[in-house]
Amino acid sequence: MRVKFNLDTKLYFLIGDPMEHSCTALVNNRMFELVNENALCVPVTVKKGQLAEFIRAAKLLHAAGIYLTMPHKGDIIPFLDECEESARVFHSVNHVKIVDGRLIGIGLDGVGMGRTIEKAAGGGSLEKVLLIGAGAVAGPIAADLYRRGARDFKIANRTVQKAEALGKLLEEQFQDIRVECGGLEESFLCAAAADRDVAVQCTSLGLGGAGKDSAQDFQSLDFMDRLPGHCIAADVLYPKTSFLQRAWKNGLKTVDGMWMALNQQEEVMRFHFGADITERELLEAEEAFHAAVTMREVRARRRRGEM
Ligand SMILES: NC(=O)c1ccc[n+]([C@@H]2O[C@H](COP(=O)([O-])OP(=O)(O)OC[C@H]3O[C@@H](n4cnc5c(N)ncnc54)[C@H](OP(=O)(O)O)[C@@H]3O)[C@@H](O)[C@H]2O)c1
Incomplete structure (x- = not known):
């Protein structure tokens, strides 16, 4: 399904700091397409200490979920209404879904x-x-x-x-x-x-x-x-x-x-959408990942003034 940009579009944020190295927003959006979800993942730089403010904003925007990277994986835990046990013990949550305003976290790394x-x-x-x-x-x-x-x-x-x-x-x-x-x-x-x-x-x-x-x-x-x-x-x-x-x-x-990130996708899609992905969809995600890595390199070369 293409993103319809309507009131049914499920909004996800990918947050962290720094975000320059992150390649996963492109992959996440490709996964949404593959499992036929009207959903959009937007990468945002959120600095350490800004989580409370960000969560208020995410709820106001009726976000459906948050993908987290450094430095928020442990800091998010006090904000959760439910947290999977192993993620709590090892202080590492990288996915949150927001259901009826409640934050539910899990660690899939x-x-x-x-x-x-x-x-x-x-x-x-x-x-x-x-x-x-x-x-x-x-x-x-x-x-x-x-x-x-x-x-x-x-x-x-x-x-x-x-x-x-x-x-x-x-x-x-x-x-x-x-x-x-x-x-x-x-x-x-x-x-x-x-x-x-x-x-x-x-x-x-x-x-x-x-x-x-x-x-x-x-x-x-x-x-x-x-x-x-x-x-x-x-x-x-x-x-x-x-x-x-x-x-x-x-x-x-x-x-x-x-592959660590790709092999998470099976659980990620199950956690956020209740969707099962096939081996073929995983290979499609791999292609998206390679494209994202190339785009990351091109951006870095531009920043260094090499092109
Ligand atoms: N592929 C994936 O799906 C995926 C998922 C999650 C994370 N990652 C990557 O994994 C890496 C670690 O993530 P994290 O969340 O565990 O980060 P973290 O909590 O900040 O831990 C960083 C680790 O790197 C060590 N380190 C950092 N700078 C160092 C230096 N100059 N010399 C020696 N050791 C150094 C730290 O040692 P100290 O304890 O001594 O500081 C610590 O062991 C990150 O680069 C992240 O992007 C990849």
Whole structure:
């Protein structure tokens, strides 16, 4: 269905800050078309601290839902009338639907990455995980991987206390779990990498690709040479991060953040519209994602004055 721009048009907002890197509004609108919904998703920059004001505006505009990215995934929770348990525990809500003025939240990042990794593993073990990062996205991914068989976690994060806090939370949630935490130092990473089935890059590092922006990249990725050949290297970012480039060089099977976002769509469309999507619709969404990534690159080059 085309958007009819009438009083029945369901209005969704995609909010975060910064929003320059986000590619998902185009994909969301394509999904609406594919499931035949008269709906529109509008990206808006909403700064930290502006959520209360934004929610008042969204209700006034009779918005049907909100898609959330950084830095709002935890901050939204006090505003919710209902929140899915795992999203509350891991402080990470990325979808809200507004029903009769009530806000209902859910976190779908974990299932997006978990499903992507499980598909790539093709039945192989997911027991031993190296989790790099301990921000909002890391906990839900670890919890989802637990549900798919992961039991032994090594968590590496710049701020070790945050890795330890996440480790403690995981141990409270899941009794039969082993967790070891450390910093991003090569010594911890190399020792942790040796026997892993999965390595998940959950920080914002390496987006520019290898050798592009040393301030926003790993000091060394040599630990990746220790990952066993069967290990799946997963990155929450896309498309050509330094982590993924090293994994390709080492011949590892890789998955990226684009598929993490795409594999969420099945749950996203069910949550917001009660709609089931097919594999063919997912492939259509993939095409929209590639188009959005290209548009993002073109915009960035224009900003840098390169075209
Ligand atoms: N593909 C998808 O669908 C998807 C979904 C959600 C998020 N993401 C992406 O995932 C990334 C992480 O998101 P998040 O919500 O978890 O963010 P977050 O809560 O802000 O966490 C950021 C993580 O990156 C680390 N980090 C940031 N700058 C660093 C630096 N200079 N050196 C070392 N570590 C650094 C942080 O370490 P400290 O704890 O030490 O600060 C923390 O572990 C974002 O780039 C986001 O865009 C992708």
